[in-house]
Amino acid sequence: MVDFWNFVITNHAELLDQTGEHVGLTFVSLLIAVIIGIPLGVIATRFKSISSPVLGAVGIIQTIPSIALLGFMLPLLGIGALPAIVALFLYALLPIVRNTYSGIEEVESSVRESARGMGMTGGQILRKVELPLASPVIFAGIRTATVINVGVATLCALIGAGGLGEYIFRGIALNNSVMIMAGALPAALLALGFDFVLGLVERNISTLMKPLSYGLAVVVIFVSLYSVSTVFSEDQLRIGVPPEFLERADGFDGLQKHYDFDMPVVEMNASLMYEALQNGRVDVAVGYSTDGRIEAFDLKVLEDDKRYFPPYECAPVVRQDFAQQNPDILQAINKLAGTIDTETMIRLNSAVDHKGKDERTVAEEFLHQKGFETDINRQGDPEMLIGGKLQTEQFILGHMYRILIENYTDLDVGLRLGLAGTQIVFNALLNDEIQLYPEYTGTGLHVLLEPVESTIDSLGNNAQKVYRYVANESQQQFDIRWLEPVGFENTYVLLMRSKQAEKLGIETISDLARFLNQ
Amino acid sequence: MIRLQNVTKTFNSDTTAVDNISFHVKEGETFGLVGTSGCGKTTTLKMINRLIEPTSGTITINGNSITSQEPQKLRRNIGYVIQDVGLFPHYTIEQNISTVPKLLEWNERRVQSRSEELLEMVGLSPEIFSERFPESLSGGQQQRVGLARALAADPSIILMDEPFGALDPITKRQIRTEVSKLFKQIKKTIVLVTHDIFEAFEMCDRLCLLDEGKMQQIGTPKELLFHPASDFVDSFLASNRFQLELLSITISNILELKENSELYWSPPSEKDQQDDIQADKSLYEILEEMEQRNHENGAIIHRIDGRVADSLSFSDLLNRFQSYKKDLKIGGEDG
Ligand SMILES: Nc1ncnc2c1ncn2[C@@H]1O[C@H](COP(=O)(O)OP(=O)(O)OP(=O)(O)O)[C@@H](O)[C@H]1O
Ligand SMILES: [Mg+2]
Numbered sequence: 001m002v003d004f005w006n007f008v009i010t011n012h013a014e015l016l017d018q019t020g021e022h023v024g025l026t027f028v029s030l031l032i033a034v035i036i037g038i039p040l041g042v043i044a045t046r047f048k049s050i051s052s053p054v055l056g057a058v059g060i061i062q063t064i065p066s067i068a069l070l071g072f073m074l075p076l077l078g079i080g081a082l083p084a085i086v087a088l089f090l091y092a093l094l095p096i097v098r099n100t101y102s103g104i105e106e107v108e109s110s111v112r113e114s115a116r117g118m119g120m121t122g123g124q125i126l127r128k129v130e131l132p133l134a135s136p137v138i139f140a141g142i143r144t145a146t147v148i149n150v151g152v153a154t155l156c157a158l159i160g161a162g163g164l165g166e167y168i169f170r171g172i173a174l175n176n177s178v179m180i181m182a183g184a185l186p187a188a189l190l191a192l193g194f195d196f197v198l199g200l201v202e203r204n205i206s207t208l209m210k211p212l213s214y215g216l217a218v219v220v221i222f223v224s225l226y227s228v229s230t231v232f233s234e235d236q237l238r239i240g241v242p243p244e245f246l247e248r249a250d251g252f253d254g255l256q257k258h259y260d261f262d263m264p265v266v267e268m269n270a271s272l273m274y275e276a277l278q279n280g281r282v283d284v285a286v287g288y289s290t291d292g293r294i295e296a297f298d299l300k301v302l303e304d305d306k307r308y309f310p311p312y313e314c315a316p317v318v319r320q321d322f323a324q325q326n327p328d329i330l331q332a333i334n335k336l337a338g339t340i341d342t343e344t345m346i347r348l349n350s351a352v353d354h355k356g357k358d359e360r361t362v363a364e365e366f367l368h369q370k371g372f373e374t375d376i377n378r379q380g381d382p383e384m385l386i387g388g389k390l391q392t393e394q395f396i397l398g399h400m401y402r403i404l405i406e407n408y409t410d411l412d413v414g415l416r417l418g419l420a421g422t423q424i425v426f427n428a429l430l431n432d433e434i435q436l437y438p439e440y441t442g443t444g445l446h447v448l449l450e451p452v453e454s455t456i457d458s459l460g461n462n463a464q465k466v467y468r469y470v471a472n473e474s475q476q477q478f479d480i481r482w483l484e485p486v487g488f489e490n491t492y493v494l495l496m497r498s499k500q501a502e503k504l505g506i507e508t509i510s511d512l513a514r515f516l517n518q
Numbered sequence: 519m520i521r522l523q524n525v526t527k528t529f530n531s532d533t534t535a536v537d538n539i540s541f542h543v544k545e546g547e548t549f550g551l552v553g554t555s556g557c558g559k560t561t562t563l564k565m566i567n568r569l570i571e572p573t574s575g576t577i578t579i580n581g582n583s584i585t586s587q588e589p590q591k592l593r594r595n596i597g598y599v600i601q602d603v604g605l606f607p608h609y610t611i612e613q614n615i616s617t618v619p620k621l622l623e624w625n626e627r628r629v630q631s632r633s634e635e636l637l638e639m640v641g642l643s644p645e646i647f648s649e650r651f652p653e654s655l656s657g658g659q660q661q662r663v664g665l666a667r668a669l670a671a672d673p674s675i676i677l678m679d680e681p682f683g684a685l686d687p688i689t690k691r692q693i694r695t696e697v698s699k700l701f702k703q704i705k706k707t708i709v710l711v712t713h714d715i716f717e718a719f720e721m722c723d724r725l726c727l728l729d730e731g732k733m734q735q736i737g738t739p740k741e742l743l744f745h746p747a748s749d750f751v752d753s754f755l756a757s758n759r760f761q762l763e764l765l766s767i768t769i770s771n772i773l774e775l776k777e778n779s780e781l782y783w784s785p786p787s788e789k790d791q792q793d794d795i796q797a798d799k800s801l802y803e804i805l806e807e808m809e810q811r812n813h814e815n816g817a818i819i820h821r822i823d824g825r826v827a828d829s830l831s832f833s834d835l836l837n838r839f840q841s842y843k844k845d846l847k848i849g850g851e852d853g
Binding site: 112113114115116118119121124132 | 567569589590591592593594595598600601602603604605606607608617618621664667677
């Protein structure tokens with residue numbers, strides 16, 4: 001609890017921003033849903049032949065899992081606030097359309113008949129009779145939609161739209177429950193708060209109807225415009241940063257200090273970064289040097305001219321007890337040592353990311369080429385599990401290790417790939433839920449061991465020194481053994497669109513800092 | 519005033535709800551549409567204010583086809599009262615009554631004074647009811663408001679579809695009597711749909727009896743009773759014949775009234791005061807009152823020029839009634 005309050009107090013500015021974005025996403029999408037949903041509901045009551053298709057369609061949208069709906073938006077609208085708002089809008093549509101429809105349908109037929117009989121026009125009946133009488137039901141629909149949207153909006157952080165989901169997902173990636181709480185609690189409070197306020201309004205709707213609907217409309221429009229303008233403002237260079245990088249010791253804060261610059265951050269999942277960079281939503285992105293898309297998307301890697309990043313040699317890490325019991329496995333794994341240089345890794349990654357091959361095939365083909373046995377493919381209950389992070393090369397490496405172990409030992413191997421962050425994978429290893437995964441020396445140093453600054457300085461970002469230090473310390477502190485490096489390095493890099501970098505004359509991170517500080 | 523000519527309405531090309539109907543409703547009369555459930559009464563009524571468009575045939579009001587103006591305009595000049603009233607639950611009583619005047623864009627003052635006047639007219643105090651909402655009114659009160667609403671813009675025609683159908687018998691009778699009186703005062707042309715034959719006999723000057731969409735007979739209650747056009751008409755009235763006869767025959771029918779005739783109760787309900795009897799009272803009402811007055815020693819006195827011509831007891835009245843009926847059937851024309 002104390003941790004939580006400390007976190008909230010130190011991060012209140014960011015938390016407020018996220019809450020603002022969250023409310024913005026919720027209300028912009030809600031406003032659109034109201035503007036479109038109510039007429040749609042009305043039309044459904046007027047033309048009986050389209051009422052069931054319309055209600056059916058909005059009902060089906062609601063059954064699509066929210067993550068999947070956000071996923072469908074990606075190829076259509078890319079990432080950021082726009083696809084998030086569209087997805088939220090689609091979600092909000094059902095309760096609003098359905099309640100408008102049923103609210104109007106529930107108006108007693110005698111009331112409608114007498115209205116017609118007195119000579120009211122269709123429009124007058126709608127405005128003076130049907131909508132006012134249906135308003136409590138319609139409002140209940142809006143209330144439901146609001147609460148749904150506050151919840152679903154947390155997922156929008158996944159596609160770079162911001163909101164309170166950022167803390168939740170960053171917290172999940174770092175296995176930090178305080179941070180998850182910092183996102184989840186305000187989201188829950190928002191939902192409860194809106195529900196309560198709208199509930200009050202709903203109960204008093206007949207008396208509050210006029211002043212309220214105008215007032216609400218004005219407030220909603222202002223909030224919406226404001227948040228749209230903040231979400232879409234374009235005047236500055238912005239950097240896309242994956243959640244984990246924001247919190248790491250070798251991450252964004254350190255980078256800004258090291259190079260002495262300050263730029264607005266858009267937090268987003270690493271897998272979305274390239275698209276965001278390409279469509280101009282961000283101008284700089286944090287990526288991985290082995291990523292095949294750097295070339296494919298024609299991106300410029302900014303040189304780390306002041307040597308901020310440590311070396312990130314990739315090497316498998318295993319539990320000490322497991323290593324001692326299975327020397328044959330170590331042998332099998334070590335066959336890969338030194339075989340994949342950085343060029344090769346980039347090529348393999350791009351075979352997956354760009355050419356659409358699956359990781360397993362890529363792993364198999366590579367090993368086959370190198371003259372390893374790849375024929376055995378066991379299907380039994382796994383006797384050991386290999387873990388991996390949510391990066392393409394970790395998937396490929398995981399498959400390579402599985403193939404090697406299955407072909408050179410008697411063990412059946414299972415995979416737990418795609419885990420959401422370093423802390424999660426590492427904890428899984430410590431708890432013996434997995435026995436092996438590929439890690440990077442720099443990450444071991446800064447994320448797992450977190451030594452004092454003087455120690456880091458003494459290592460001087462020298463690859464061998466860092467490897468030796470990390471290997472020793474991991475053995476002593478965690479009983480984890482680092483095996484021989486695979487041969488490639490995967491360091492964090494800052495990426496820009498080549499054209500823009502050229503135009504602005506930016507080659508190095510120092511150039512970028514200079515440009516920003518102008 | 520209202521004229522239907524060869525009007526037919528077919529729903530979904532197979533249900534003929536109204537089949538080649540023609541009738542003429544005269545100005546100032548109350549015209550009843552009666553018949554069993556599903557015979558097409560409501561359909562016929564709704565064609566008059568174009569809530570339903572006829573499949574064929576013409577309807578005119580004062581010689582003008584009702585299709586010569588927008589249906590909304592037409593309806594604003596025709597009062598419409600239905601069984602379920604259909605008051606707007608979100609409007610106050612006053613706002614409900616003011617609906618049509620507001621559609622006609624009357625000025626604020628006129629709208630308000632009209633609504634008060636109407637509430638008085640239907641027997642509700644404006645001070646108590648104006649600001650209340652329909653849900654806080656009893657069924658009878660709601661129906662009174664419904665009536666006031668239909669009268670709001672002073673239309674010359676009022677269409678009523680089972681207006682008292684949802685009320686309990688006592689309230690129904692009471693409101694019916696008041697409404698009959700009111701209608702006589704304000705001289706409206708009324709088309710009344712009802713399946714309550716007593717209501718039709720009590721309120722209507724003329725009736726149209728429908729069966730399966732076809733017109734069976736048009737005429738005064740008496741004509742239907744004593745000169746039924748078909749076996750259907752006869753059997754339709756058969757089960758209530760005696761009461762209907764009493765309802766349709768007035769006291770003046772069975773007495774030979776002169777210019778200087780006076781009718782009064784004997785003995786009077788209060789001493790030294792003469793209880794006059796109106797000549798158009800139906801026998802039903804007379805006998806009912808006599809019953810209440812304890813008919814053993816009650817009688818009706820008929821005086822001509824101050825001299826007593828007749829003194830009639832309960833059984834005298836019934837005898838006269840029987841012989842009047844006999845004459846009616848032989849005579850062919852009713853008196
Ligand atoms: N909108 C409609 N569509 C199809 N058929 C209809 C429609 N309205 C009425 N009918 C049919 O037309 C016939 C006459 O209906 P109508 O409502 O005029 O009867 P009614 O005499 O008013 O009966 P009730 O005394 O029960 O009110 C019925 O058979 C009814 O089912
Ligand atoms: Mg009817």
